[in-house]
Amino acid sequence: AASRFCAPISLISLVESDRQWFKARIGLDREETPLSEAFCAHTIAHDGVTVVPDTTRDPRFADNPFVTGPNQVRFYAGAPLILSTGDRVGTLCIKDHDPRDGFSERDRQDLADLAALATDLMEQRVAGMRHATTETRYRDIVDSAAASIVVVDADGGIVSANPATAVIFTRDGCSLEGAPIRLLLPDLPHPAANNDGPAHAAFEFQGLRGDGSDVPVDVVVNRWHDSRGRAFATLMMRDLTARREAERALAASRRETDAARAAAERAYLRLEDAVEVMPGGFGLFDAEDRLVVCNARARSLYAPVAHMLVTGTRYEDILRACVEAQLFVIPDGMAAEDWIRNRLDYHRLPAGHEDIRLSDGRWIRLEDRGTRDGGSVCVRIDVTASKRREASFKLLFEGNPVPMWLHDPRSRRIVEANANATSLYGYDRESFLAMSLSDIEIEPALGGTSESVTAHRHRRADGAVIDVEIVQSHMVFEDRELVLCGLLDVTARTEAEASLRFARDSAEEASRMKSQFLANMSHELRTPLNAILGFSQLLTEGIAGPLTPNARDYVGYIDSSGQHLLSIIEDVLDLSRFEAGHLKLHEDEVDLADTIASAIDLVRGSAVERGIAIDLDIAAETCCV
Numbered sequence: 001a002a003s004r005f006c007a008p009i010s011l012i013s014l015v016e017s018d019r020q021w022f023k024a025r026i027g028l029d030r031e032e033t034p035l036s037e038a039f040c041a042h043t044i045a046h047d048g049v050t051v052v053p054d055t056t057r058d059p060r061f062a063d064n065p066f067v068t069g070p071n072q073v074r075f076y077a078g079a080p081l082i083l084s085t086g087d088r089v090g091t092l093c094i095k096d097h098d099p100r101d102g103f104s105e106r107d108r109q110d111l112a113d114l115a116a117l118a119t120d121l122m123e124q125r126v127a128g129m130r131h132a133t134t135e136t137r138y139r140d141i142v143d144s145a146a147a148s149i150v151v152v153d154a155d156g157g158i159v160s161a162n163p164a165t166a167v168i169f170t171r172d173g174c175s176l177e178g179a180p181i182r183l184l185l186p187d188l189p190h191p192a193a194n195n196d197g198p199a200h201a202a203f204e205f206q207g208l209r210g211d212g213s214d215v216p217v218d219v220v221v222n223r224w225h226d227s228r229g230r231a232f233a234t235l236m237m238r239d240l241t242a243r244r245e246a247e248r249a250l251a252a253s254r255r256e257t258d259a260a261r262a263a264a265e266r267a268y269l270r271l272e273d274a275v276e277v278m279p280g281g282f283g284l285f286d287a288e289d290r291l292v293v294c295n296a297r298a299r300s301l302y303a304p305v306a307h308m309l310v311t312g313t314r315y316e317d318i319l320r321a322c323v324e325a326q327l328f329v330i331p332d333g334m335a336a337e338d339w340i341r342n343r344l345d346y347h348r349l350p351a352g353h354e355d356i357r358l359s360d361g362r363w364i365r366l367e368d369r370g371t372r373d374g375g376s377v378c379v380r381i382d383v384t385a386s387k388r389r390e391a392s393f394k395l396l397f398e399g400n401p402v403p404m405w406l407h408d409p410r411s412r413r414i415v416e417a418n419a420n421a422t423s424l425y426g427y428d429r430e431s432f433l434a435m436s437l438s439d440i441e442i443e444p445a446l447g448g449t450s451e452s453v454t455a456h457r458h459r460r461a462d463g464a465v466i467d468v469e470i471v472q473s474h475m476v477f478e479d480r481e482l483v484l485c486g487l488l489d490v491t492a493r494t495e496a497e498a499s500l501r502f503a504r505d506s507a508e509e510a511s512r513m514k515s516q517f518l519a520n521m522s523h524e525l526r527t528p529l530n531a532i533l534g535f536s537q538l539l540t541e542g543i544a545g546p547l548t549p550n551a552r553d554y555v556g557y558i559d560s561s562g563q564h565l566l567s568i569i570e571d572v573l574d575l576s577r578f579e580a581g582h583l584k585l586h587e588d589e590v591d592l593a594d595t596i597a598s599a600i601d602l603v604r605g606s607a608v609e610r611g612i613a614i615d616l617d618i619a620a621e622t623c624c625v
Contacts, residue, residue, distance in 0.1 A: 001092060001093075001094050001111065001114045002026045002027070002094065002220070002222060002236070003142070003145065003147070003149050003220070003222070003234055003236040004110055004114065004141055004142070004145050004147075004149075005077070005094050005107065005110075005111070006147055006218075006220060006236060006238060007027075007094035007095060007096050008026075008027045008095070008096060008097060008202060008220065009025075009026065009027035009028055009071075009073070009094065009095035009096070010025070010026045010027065010092075010093070010094045010095075011024070011025050011026075011028060011091075011092070011093050011094075011095070012024040012025070012081070012090065012091075012092050012118050013038070013040050013090045013091050013093070014081075014089055014090040015035065015038070015040060015041065015044055015088075015089065015090050015091070016035070017035070018034065018035050019032050019033065019034055019035055020032060020033055020035055020038040020040055020041070020090070023090070023122075024118075026222050027095075028071070037064060037065050037066065039052075039061065039064070039066070039076050039078060039091075039093060039095075040078055040090065040091035040093060042060060043078035043079070043080055043091045043093065044080045044081075044088050044090065044091055046080065047080065047082075048079075048108070048112070049077060049078070049079045049108040049111050049112055050076075050077070050078050050079075051076070051077045051103050051108070052075065052076040052077070053075060053099055053100055053101055053103065054074060054075070054099035055067045055073055055074055055075065055076060055099075056074065056099075061076070066095075071095075071097075072097050073095045073096075073097070074096060074097055074098055074099045075094075075095060075096040075097075075098065075099055075100045076093060076094075076095050077093060077094050077103060077107075077108075077111055078091045078092065078093030078094075078111075079091060079092050079093075079111050079112045079114070079115030079116075080115065081115055081118055081119045081122070082119060083119060083122075083123060084119075084123060089119075089122075091115070092111070092114055092115035092118045094111070110141055110144075113137060113141060114141065116137075117137050117138060117141075120137075142162045143162050143163055145162060145164055146164055146238075147164055147236050147237060147238045148161070148162065148164045148165035148167075148168045148169070148217070148235070148236070148237040148238070148239075149161070149162045149164070149165070149234065149235070149236050149237075150162075150165055150176075150181070150184070150234070150235045150237070151232055151233070151234050151235075152181050152232065152233045152234075152235060153230070153231070153232055154230065154231040154232070156180050156181050156182065157178055157179070157180060157181070158176050158177055158178065158179050158180070158181055158183075158184075159177070159232065160177060161176045161177065165184070165237070168207070168215065168217065168237065168239045169184050169207060169208070169209050169210060169215065170209045170210040170211060171183075171184075171209070171210040172210075181235070183208070184207055184208060184237075185205050185207055185208070185217075185219065185235075186208055187205055187206065188203070188205055188219065201220070201221045202218070202219065202220045202221070203218075203219045203221070204216065204217070204218055204219070204240065205217055205219055207237070215239060215240075215241060216239075216240040216241060216244055217237040217238060217239060217240055218237065218238045218240055219235055219236070219237050220235070220236040220237075221233055221234075221235055222234045222236075271293070272293070275293060275294075275295045276295050276296060278295060278297065278379075279297070279381070280297060280379050280380055280381035280382070281294070281295065281297045281298030281299075281300070281301045281302070281364075281378075281379065281380035281381070282294060282295045282297070282298055282377075282378070282379055282380075283295075283298050283309070283377075283378040283380075284375065284376075284377055284378075285315055285375050285376045285377075285378065286373075286374075286375045287373055287374030287375050288314075289314055289315045289316070289375075289376070290311075290312050290313065290314055290315075291309065291310065291311055291312065291313045291314075291315070291318070292311060292375070293311070294309050297380075298380060301364060301380050301382065302318075302322065302327065302380075304322075304325040304327050305318065305321040305322055305325050305327065308321045315344075315347060315376075315378075316340070316344060319340050319343055319344070320340065323336050323339070323340060326359050327358060327359060328356055328357070328358060328359065329356075329357040329358065329359055346366070346368065347368050347376065347378070348376075350367075350368035350369060350370070350376075353365050353366060353367045353479075354366045355383060355387070361384070362382060362384045363382070363383045363384045363386075363387045364380050364381065364382060364383065365380070365381040365382075365383045366378070366379075366380060367379040367380075367381070390477070390478065393477070397416070397418055398418050398419065399418075400418060400420070400486075401420060402420065402486050402487065402488070403417075403418065403420040403421035403423075403424045403486070403487040403489075404417070404418050404420070404421055404484065404485065404486050404487070405417035405418070405421050405484075405485050405487075406477060406482045406483065406484055406485075407436075407437060407482065407483050407485065408480070408482060408483075409474070409481065409482070409483050411436065412436045412437045412438060413435075413436045414432060414433055414435055414436065414437070415433070415480075415482055416433070416477075417429070417432050417433060421487065424460075424466075424487065424489060425440060425458070425460050425461060426460045426461035426462050427461050440458045440459055441456065441457075441458060441459075442457045442458060442459050442465060443456070443457045453469055453470070453471050454469070454470055454472075455467065455468070455469050455470075455490070456468050456469075456470055465491075466489055466491045467489075467490050467491045467493075467494040468487045468488060468489055468490060468491075469487070469488045469490050470485050470486070470487055470488075471485070471486045471488075472484065472485045472486075529562055529565055529566055529569070532558065532562050533559060533562040533563065533566070536555050536558045536559040536562065537559065539551075539555045540552065540555050540556070540559065556601070557601060557604065560598055560601045561601075563598075564598070592618075593618050596616065596618060597616060600614050600616055
């Protein structure tokens with residue numbers, strides 16, 4: 001029984017009125033015990049096998065000395081010994097120091113068979129019968145055992161080995177009989193020759209397979225003597241390979257589990273840190289809509305019901321607590337239950353965001369999103385300042401005397417416009433907000449004074465064309481990226497500029513004609529003047545005969561006057577060139593005495609006619625300039 005079930009303790013006990021004594025025992029030094037301590041006292045009262053998987057959990061045996069004492073019995077299985085006459089004389093039992101689960105029906109049957117075998121042996125000893133049957137039954141049990149069972153003689157030779165031995169050690173079973181036990185267990189001391197050791201012992205050794213590889217085995221050694229006094233040992237060995245692999249796998253699994261647990265703890269701490277540093281309120285709900293975690297900002301926003309923001313609270317319960325605390329402003333005419341239902345509908349099927357007002361005047365933006373596991377993430381942002389800015393903007397926008405609109409930069413559709421803008425274009429508000437910039441533009445931007453100021457030509461509702469300058473700026477309004485445009489009607493200025501351009505062009509044309517006239521006039525004057533100057537030079541040179549002194553003076557006057565007139569004509573032409581931007585100035589020395597004398601000669605005739613005498617008195621050393 002000890003070999004078949006790998007049990008450290010196996011007993012055949014005979015029961016009397018006040019005691020049980022052990023006819024045969026393995027793993028126990030005592031020869032008898034009081035009946036009050038006997039497990040078998042319970043077993044003998046039943047026909048079947050009694051199994052106690054864990055004695056510490058069975059109130060019948062939890063305080064038994066075999067359980068609480070040094071034997072530390074944790075498992076018990078016993079079968080009654082019933083003679084052929086029907087008398088119950090004792091039990092066959094096995095005990096282990098560790099609890100066992102899964103004692104199968106086959107195990108029960110084998111134990112019952114062994115009990116019957118023990119009974120047969122006892123009756124055989126009395127009657128001397130049934131020896132052959134008992135031997136066969138024993139061999140069947142040994143051969144069917146999953147553990148290796150080997151009998152070794154005093155010389156260390158293998159007397160017998162069951163089929164499981166060949167399987168565990170991958171050797172031919174026939175070749176094992178007569179072979180030394182060292183073939184299987186090289187490091188095991190001689191099991192049958194050690195008379196000084198205990199009759200029962202358990203070890204773990206490295207066995208040797210037929211292919212030379214090691215196999216870990218659990219070895220239970222039971223020494224005994226046959227009827228002739230010869231020493232033998234029965235070795236029961238179990239292959240520990242699967243258990244070792246399971247232990248390694250379990251250890252690896254534990255390491256992985258510990259690593260995963262540590263990683264999960266680190267991730268959770270990071271999540272807590274991330275949640276706490278979020279600028280808005282944050283709440284995570286599981287698939288059953290119960291709160292998992294929230295940050296301090298959420299508790300601050302929901303201060304009147306902060307005691308509800310604990311793990312496990314349902315979202316609906318939090319909503320109802322908010323209504324009871326009058327945290328939110330419920331629209332006039334709406335019942336509280338309807339408001340709660342609307343909030344729950346949004347929470348379960350969120351679409352975008354919603355802004356709701358608190359009773360203290362603040363505004364909170366709701367942003368709910370579903371998670372892949374069926375839960376939800378709720379973000380709450382205080383948008384009170386934004387709402388106030390939007391209100392101020394709307395006030396300034398609507399009351400601004402400057403026509404203004406907001407349009408989408410992608411679609412170019414007009415989103416909002418003030419009254420002055422709709423008045424400027426002659427549309428009602430509804431019609432104007434249904435339009436895009438393409439509906440009012442005649443030409444693309446005509447340029448402007450800067451990148452943000454551009455000139456445009458638009459058409460009013462009555463068909464009139466107006467010129468406008470647009471100042472634009474990109475901004476975010478009601479969570480949308482829009483372009484704010486301020487308009488200035490510059491139609492009158494444009495018309496005035498056109499008139500000025502016409503006047504300028506006309507003046508430039510008149511100036512061009514004047515210059516042309518002066519050029520023609522100078523040509524017409526220069527021709528007779530050149531003739532006069534030529535004749536005066538001929539007279540001076542005496543071509544027509546000698547001149548009297550007075551005549552020579554008069555001819556000189558004619559020549560100097562002609563030269564002066566020619567100079568005036570050149571000055572007029574220079575003025576024309578100056579206006580055209582073609583005049584180039586040159587520096588030159590001028591003799592002041594000659595210049596003054598020439599000036600006197602020009603006016604001398606007129607002075608004589610009026611009785612005016614002109615004298616020139618100039619120092620000889622007068623310099624030139």
